[in-house]
Amino acid sequence: TGDEVVEPGSVRAGAAIFDANRYLLAELLEQLGAVVTDLGILRDDPDELARALTASAAGHDLVITSGGVSTGEADHVRTAVERIGSLVFWRVAIKPGRPVAMGVIRGATNKDSAAFVGLPGNPVAVFVTFVRVVKPLLRRLGGATPQTLLPLPVRAAFAYKKKKGRREYVRVALRRAADGEIEAVKHLQDGAGILTSLTETDGLLEFAEDVTSIAPGDRVGFLSYAAL
Numbered sequence: 001t002g003d004e005v006v007e008p009g010s011v012r013a014g015a016a017i018f019d020a021n022r023y024l025l026a027e028l029l030e031q032l033g034a035v036v037t038d039l040g041i042l043r044d045d046p047d048e049l050a051r052a053l054t055a056s057a058a059g060h061d062l063v064i065t066s067g068g069v070s071t072g073e074a075d076h077v078r079t080a081v082e083r084i085g086s087l088v089f090w091r092v093a094i095k096p097g098r099p100v101a102m103g104v105i106r107g108a109t110n111k112d113s114a115a116f117v118g119l120p121g122n123p124v125a126v127f128v129t130f131v132r133v134v135k136p137l138l139r140r141l142g143g144a145t146p147q148t149l150l151p152l153p154v155r156a157a158f159a160y161k162k163k164k165g166r167r168e169y170v171r172v173a174l175r176r177a178a179d180g181e182i183e184a185v186k187h188l189q190d191g192a193g194i195l196t197s198l199t200e201t202d203g204l205l206e207f208a209e210d211v212t213s214i215a216p217g218d219r220v221g222f223l224s225y226a227a228l
Helices: 021-031 046-056 077-084 123-141
Strands: 062-066 085-090 101-105 114-119 152-156 167-176 182-186 203-207 219-224
Touching: 021 062, 021 123, 046 062, 046 077, 046 101, 062 123, 077 085, 077 101, 077 114, 114 123
Parallel strands: 062 114, 152 182
Antiparallel strands: 085 101, 101 114, 152 219, 167 182, 167 203, 203 219
């Protein structure tokens, strides 16, 4: 969603951005066996969003959007969902991906109701919230048992500070140090809008809510993209 979002390959004028998220999400969903309907790009119009979400509930088990769930003046997805359905939660204490929403949207009839997840607009936040929110929901909807992720212990090759009470995911590449240990090297750029920070790394380090700092040499938990 968003007036600034344009199709890849089209003319990108002014502050427009190419839409990477629909292609990222479609691939992730298809890998999980979902049948995906690509509903295109929606503009920042509250009425249009409400109509499109209502229509999308028919024939679908889950509707996923990207963008429009934060607190900006053009972020209308959350309010559109509240008009035509209900939110179960909005905002989660994770970084990147705080403004993620989950709820239920109603279609033209009660039989058309569908689960809803509103993901953030930045690609890295989309990936993190997909693997930690959407994937568990899909497994539950499909009758699968919960999946327990087992982080692999590696050595941090960098220092890092974070806020208490928030879970954070840091993009890293793995390398073998001179002493033979596997080290995690943090990507140089932190921004959640930097798609290459995913393509140039091997996975995520997950820092729990009670962690406030990491020092070089600390043992940390690594989650590979393959596992996620």
